[in-house]
Amino acid sequence: MIGLPAVYLFAGLVFGAIAILSALDRANPKRWANAAFWGLFATSFLFGDYLGDFGNGALVLAMVAIAGVVGLGIGRPATTSQDERRILARRHGNTLFAAALSIPAVTLIGAFTFPRIMIGGGPLFDPAQTTLVALATGVLVAIALALVLFRETVPAALQEGRHLLDLLGWAALLPQMLAALGAVFALAGLGTAVGDLAAQAIPSDSRFAVVVAYTFGMAIFTAMMGNAFAAFPVMTAGIGLPLIVMKFGGDPVVMAAIGMLSGFSGTLMTPMAANFNLVPVALLNIQDRYAVIKAQLPTALILLIVNTVLMYVFVFP
Numbered sequence: 001m002i003g004l005p006a007v008y009l010f011a012g013l014v015f016g017a018i019a020i021l022s023a024l025d026r027a028n029p030k031r032w033a034n035a036a037f038w039g040l041f042a043t044s045f046l047f048g049d050y051l052g053d054f055g056n057g058a059l060v061l062a063m064v065a066i067a068g069v070v071g072l073g074i075g076r077p078a079t080t081s082q083d084e085r086r087i088l089a090r091r092h093g094n095t096l097f098a099a100a101l102s103i104p105a106v107t108l109i110g111a112f113t114f115p116r117i118m119i120g121g122g123p124l125f126d127p128a129q130t131t132l133v134a135l136a137t138g139v140l141v142a143i144a145l146a147l148v149l150f151r152e153t154v155p156a157a158l159q160e161g162r163h164l165l166d167l168l169g170w171a172a173l174l175p176q177m178l179a180a181l182g183a184v185f186a187l188a189g190l191g192t193a194v195g196d197l198a199a200q201a202i203p204s205d206s207r208f209a210v211v212v213a214y215t216f217g218m219a220i221f222t223a224m225m226g227n228a229f230a231a232f233p234v235m236t237a238g239i240g241l242p243l244i245v246m247k248f249g250g251d252p253v254v255m256a257a258i259g260m261l262s263g264f265s266g267t268l269m270t271p272m273a274a275n276f277n278l279v280p281v282a283l284l285n286i287q288d289r290y291a292v293i294k295a296q297l298p299t300a301l302i303l304l305i306v307n308t309v310l311m312y313v314f315v316f317p
Contacts, residue, residue, distance in 0.1 A: 003126030007136045012045030018162045022075060028166075030073030037066045038165070041173070060177075067170040074166045077159040092150065099146040103138040110134025171274050178227035186233035193238070207248050208312055214239045215308040218259050219266035219300075226272030228263025235259070250315040258311045265307065268300035269293060
């Protein structure tokens with residue numbers, strides 16, 4: 001049965017290759033720091049199950065020390081120049097989007113079809129992880145399409161990936177780290193504390209007040225944490241499940257889906273989401289550090305209000 005181990009193996013091999021390429025890049029003054037950082041990240045995917053909680057924690061602390069004390073550098077991957085990119089863009093036109101768009105397309109199709117594929121009376125794909133397996137499959141399909149359509153090579157794809165990771169640096173890991181932090185907060189009982197505060201502040205007989213507290217709470221906590229995945233377990237444990245679902249009989253699927261979208265509205269409004277809102281400013285050399293946030297703020301507020309209305313209309317049967 002194909003599940004998370006296959007996805008982790010794929011990710012570990014990719015980051016391991018990037019670590020090796022980083023070590024070979026003599027143009028990067030911090031090539032060994034980059035190699036160690038991405039090598040440790042690859043190790044977490046390849047051998048995380050064998051390291052245990054303590055070993056994985058030590059690995060993360062080592063990565064933090066490398067990024068915080070030594071710092072990561074930017075190398076010179078063997079890739080195309082800006083002039084070559086312009087020529088390729090004119091040559092291929094909108095075909096350039098085929099590889100990128102194949103990722104969400106394959107992920108969506110796989111999420112619905114993979115659970116139904118049976119071999120020998122059992123599922124071929126782990127039913128609990130079909131979305132992640134479909135996402136990894138989409139990435140493989142996108143790579144294959146890019147290699148065929150643009151006549152490139154696998155090393156070129158790895159070099160482009162390394163180039164992007166060099167530009168993003170440690171910020172590329174923020175979503176994963178913050179999601180883990182949200183799980184830690186939930187286990188520590190922060191959700192219970194939030195629920196107790198909400199019970200005192202929210203009118204007990206108002207469905208609308210509970211929905212507003214959940215959607216706006218998701219956005220605010222996301223803005224504080226920088227990631228909706230960190231806010232979701234806390235707000236859902238504190239308000240979503242005990243009040244919307246258990247007290248008022250709301251649909252947990254609708255609550256979770258629209259709740260995450262509400263959190264993403266908060267992502268658009270915070271510098272804590274550095275990989276989304278600050279890194280693009282650095283890549284584009286924009287003088288105003290908060291230019292991206294300012295541009296996104298009106299849309300984020302409108303989306304938050306719309307999500308709140310949708311939640312109230314559809315969550316209760």
